[in-house]
Amino acid sequence: MKSESPGSDLSSDIARDIRDAIVEGRMIVDERLPSEAELAEQFGVSRPTVREALKRLAAQALIRTQRGAFGGAFVNRLSYEEAYGQQVTTSTLLLSMNQVSFETACEARYAMERACAELAVERRTSDHLATMRAEVDRQTQPGLSDEGFCASDVALHRAFVDAAGNPVLSYQLAGAVEAMQPLMNMITFTARSRGEIVALHTALLDAVEHRNAHSAEIALRQLEAYTLTLGQDVMAARARAG
Amino acid sequence: MKSESPGSDLSSDIARDIRDAIVEGRMIVDERLPSEAELAEQFGVSRPTVREALKRLAAQALIRTQRGAFGGAFVNRLSYEEAYGQQVTTSTLLLSMNQVSFETACEARYAMERACAELAVERRTSDHLATMRAEVDRQTQPGLSDEGFCASDVALHRAFVDAAGNPVLSYQLAGAVEAMQPLMNMITFTARSRGEIVALHTALLDAVEHRNAHSAEIALRQLEAYTLTLGQDVMAARARAG
DNA sequence: CGCCTATAATTGTCAGACATTTAAAGGTCT
DNA sequence: AGACCTTTAAATGTCTGACAATTATAGGCG
Numbered sequence: 001m002k003s004e005s006p007g008s009d010l011s012s013d014i015a016r017d018i019r020d021a022i023v024e025g026r027m028i029v030d031e032r033l034p035s036e037a038e039l040a041e042q043f044g045v046s047r048p049t050v051r052e053a054l055k056r057l058a059a060q061a062l063i064r065t066q067r068g069a070f071g072g073a074f075v076n077r078l079s080y081e082e083a084y085g086q087q088v089t090t091s092t093l094l095l096s097m098n099q100v101s102f103e104t105a106c107e108a109r110y111a112m113e114r115a116c117a118e119l120a121v122e123r124r125t126s127d128h129l130a131t132m133r134a135e136v137d138r139q140t141q142p143g144l145s146d147e148g149f150c151a152s153d154v155a156l157h158r159a160f161v162d163a164a165g166n167p168v169l170s171y172q173l174a175g176a177v178e179a180m181q182p183l184m185n186m187i188t189f190t191a192r193s194r195g196e197i198v199a200l201h202t203a204l205l206d207a208v209e210h211r212n213a214h215s216a217e218i219a220l221r222q223l224e225a226y227t228l229t230l231g232q233d234v235m236a237a238r239a240r241a242g
Numbered sequence: 243m244k245s246e247s248p249g250s251d252l253s254s255d256i257a258r259d260i261r262d263a264i265v266e267g268r269m270i271v272d273e274r275l276p277s278e279a280e281l282a283e284q285f286g287v288s289r290p291t292v293r294e295a296l297k298r299l300a301a302q303a304l305i306r307t308q309r310g311a312f313g314g315a316f317v318n319r320l321s322y323e324e325a326y327g328q329q330v331t332t333s334t335l336l337l338s339m340n341q342v343s344f345e346t347a348c349e350a351r352y353a354m355e356r357a358c359a360e361l362a363v364e365r366r367t368s369d370h371l372a373t374m375r376a377e378v379d380r381q382t383q384p385g386l387s388d389e390g391f392c393a394s395d396v397a398l399h400r401a402f403v404d405a406a407g408n409p410v411l412s413y414q415l416a417g418a419v420e421a422m423q424p425l426m427n428m429i430t431f432t433a434r435s436r437g438e439i440v441a442l443h444t445a446l447l448d449a450v451e452h453r454n455a456h457s458a459e460i461a462l463r464q465l466e467a468y469t470l471t472l473g474q475d476v477m478a479a480r481a482r483a484g
Numbered sequence: 485c486g487c488c489t490a491t492a493a494t495t496g497t498c499a500g501a502c503a504t505t506t507a508a509a510g511g512t513c514t
Numbered sequence: 515a516g517a518c519c520t521t522t523a524a525a526t527g528t529c530t531g532a533c534a535a536t537t538a539t540a541g542g543c544g
Contacts, residue, residue, distance in 0.1 A: 010528075011297060023331065029339055035494060046529045048290050051495090055253060055294045056301035060328075062335070068537030069493045078335045086302075089265065090328050091414075093304070093320045097271055100410060107361070108410035115357035119349070168342060168350035168418075172333075176414055252497075277525060288498045293526090310506025311524045489542075496535070504527070511520075 011052035014043050018053065022062055022075055033063065033073040061086065080167055084174045091175035092182060102183055102231035109176045110224035113157065116173065117216040119164035124208050128163035132156050132208065136201050139194065149194065150184045156201060163208065184227075187234050196226055252287050253294035259285075260295065264304055264317055275305065275315040303328065322409055326416045333417035334424060344425055344473040351418045352466035355399065358415065359458040361406035366450050370405035374398050374450065378443050381436065391436065392426045398443060405450065426469075429476050438468055 021027045034042065039050045054073055057063045061082040063073045076082075095105055120128075135156035139149060154177060161173045189197075200223045207215035263269045276284065281292045296315055299305045303324040305315045337347055362370075377398035381391060396419060403415045431439075442465045449457035 008527095015301070019331075023335065025338070037494085048293075048530095049528065051290075052294060052297045052527095055297045059257070059298035059301040060331070065495070066537085067495045067535075069491090070538055071494050071536080073495090077339050078332070080336070080340070083332050083336045086328065086332050089261075089302070090320070090325050093265065094322070094325045094413065095410070096267070097319050098322070104408055104410055108408050108414060111357040111361065111406075111408075111411060112354060112414065115353040119353065164353075166346055166350050166353075168337070168346055169353060171336065172350060172354060172414060172418055176410075250496095279525085290499095291497065294496095307526070308506085309504075309526045311522090312507055313505080313525050315526090485544105487542105487544085489540100491538105491540080493538090494536085496533105498531105498533080500530090502527105502529080505525085507522105507524090509520100509522075511518105513518080514516090 010043075010045050010049050011056065014039070014045070014050065014053035015056040017043075018057060019060075019062060022057075027075050029075050029077045031075045033075070035072055080171055083171055087171060087175040088178045091179035095179050096182060102235055103228060105180055105183060106224060106228050106231060109180055110220055110227075112173055112176050113161065114217050114220050116161050116164040116169060117220065118213045119166060119169070120160055121163075121208050121211045121213045121216055123165040124163035124211075128159050129205070129209055131159040132163075132201075132205050135159065136198060136205060139198050139201065146187070146189050147185060149189055150181055150187075153184065153197070154178060154181055160204065160208065183231065186238075187230050189230075193226075193230060197223070200226065252285075252291050253298065256281070256285050256287070256292065256295035257298040260299060261302075261304060264299075269317050271317050271319045273317045275317070277314055322413055325413055329413065329417040330420045333421035337421050338424060344477055345470060347422055347425060348466060348470050348473060351422055352462055352469075354415055354418050355403065356459050356462050358403050358406040358411060359462065360455045361408060361411070362402055363405075363450050363453045363455045363458055365407040366405035366453075370401050371447070371451055373401040374405075374443075374447050377401065378440060378447060381440050381443065388429070388431050389427060391431055392423055392429075395426065395439070396420060396423055402446065402450065425473065428480075429472050431472075435468075435472060439465070442468065 018027075018033070027033075033039065033054075036047050036050050036054070039054075040047045043050065054063065054065065057073075058065065061076055061078055064076045065071070065073045094100070135152045138144065138152045139156075144152070157177050158170075158174075161177070162170050164170070200219055204216055204219040204223070207213075207219055260269075260275070269275075275281065275296075278289050278292050278296070281296075282289045285292065296305065296307065299315075300307065303318055303320055306318040307313070307315045336342070377394045380386065380394045381398075386394070399419050400412075400416075403419070404412050406412070442461055446458055446461040446465070449455075449461055
């Protein structure tokens with residue numbers, strides 16, 4: 001009674017069977033799967049085929065494997081970090097491979113960030129403020145490369161999102177914010193544009209410090225508008241260059 | 243010059259090498275990878291090891307394979323649908339495996355949905371309205387099961403999010419909305435609670451129809467509050483039951 | 485009693501073979 | 515000449531059997 005669909009591919013079928021068992025809760029976290037040899041017998045296939053199925057699951061962080069006696073494959077508790085990673089990779093590829101316009105990506109990102117404003121100003125701790133301030137400071141340093149500037153930008157926004165104190169929100173936003181980094185990295189930041197951005201970051205920081213959600217949203221809106229103009233200039237230049 | 247880190251695992255290393263090549267743009271969409279035999283020679287490993295690496299990449303939809311002459315592995319254009327699927331699976335597991343509270347998940351979901359309100363009321367087409375209306379109608383039908391009610395709920399919210407006309411936003415929201423379905427499915431909806439929800443859905447629908455972002459946000463906020471009370475009742479009952 | 489060693493279970497890797505699929509090349513008939 | 519069929523070769527999919535590497539447990543030794 002094995003389920004099939006994609007032109008028959010044993011390792012796919014087996015991976016799906018096991019994945020379903022995990023997703024539907026028939027296997028619980030840290031539960032050990034049968035050994036590869038046992039699985040091979042159960043599914044009526046060879047060990048390499050089972051191994052291919054297990055590697056598929058491992059790639060999605062659904063299982064982890066351990067060598068040695070009493071080792072084997074175990075249902076993995078998907079950590080926030082692993083989920084972040086998957087989220088960022090998937091989002092980045094989605095953007096880079098689907099001719100998603102800078103406008104669309106930017107709009108989505110800032111819409112979601114604004115969704116954090118209310119919670120962030122309410123729950124931010126002094127730690128969050130300190131992190132944001134440190135990043136703003138870094139952004140004013142003269143020797144900073146464009147890539148370093150972008151990285152600091154991401155770190156600041158990350159701190160802002162984390163200030164909302166909702167790990168699910170942080171996880172969802174990770175993709176939206178980090179996936180834009182490759183697009184942002186194409187931008188050459190002039191001293192003037194850096195100044196503008198730092199000013200807006202400072203406005204955001206002040207709003208968070210004074211727990212003013214409305215001001216935070218305005219700062220984010222201005223940041224979106226300014227980022228958009230910078231991005232559009234780059235895209236236009238690239239279009240001219242061919 | 244092979245990169246290594248996790249206690250040496252050849253198929254992991256190879257998968258990472260290839261993944262990096264794709265993510266960094268050194269391999270472009272639809273480009274064909276060398277055959278398994280060639281890869282085995284290049285990396286100095288056996289074909290089964292190469293195959294395990296390729297299955298890892300296939301599990302993340304980074305490549306697709308085609309049998310037969312002139313077949314092979316090709317860099318896959320990550321479609322929105324594939325990305326949705328990954329997003330939903332990852333989000334669902336993250337919620338179910340990490341004792342994420344109903345409150346936290348609910349808060350994140352509605353915060354993100356509210357972020358769509360402004361764009362949705364501005365860009366919604368009559369199609370979006372019709373879909374939403376159809377789902378509200380379905381929700382009033384007497385014979386509808388609780389699962390059917392939840393599914394319709396997801397469909398309505400999905401239409402609302404899609405109305406924002408930003409595919410990246412739709413993609414990001416897919417996880418937040420659908421991952422809550424297992425939690426919602428634990429709720430037994432009484433006739434009274436269904437009535438309340440339908441009333442709020444109708445309010446949301448009206449707001450979208452009349453392009454009133456503020457009303458839409460209020461409806462969503464009320465929906466969040468009501469969903470939260472329903473969920474908390476269930477959680478409390480489960481806690482008592484042990 | 486503590487340390488060391490042997491053991492067995494399990495994953496990781498390899499080699500070679502055969503089955504299956506598929507597109508392209510070449511041949512045949514009209 | 516053109517349409518249809520057959521062959522062929524390249525590639526993935528799968529199997530078998532073996533060996534290497536790792537590791538927790540059990541047993542032996544001082």
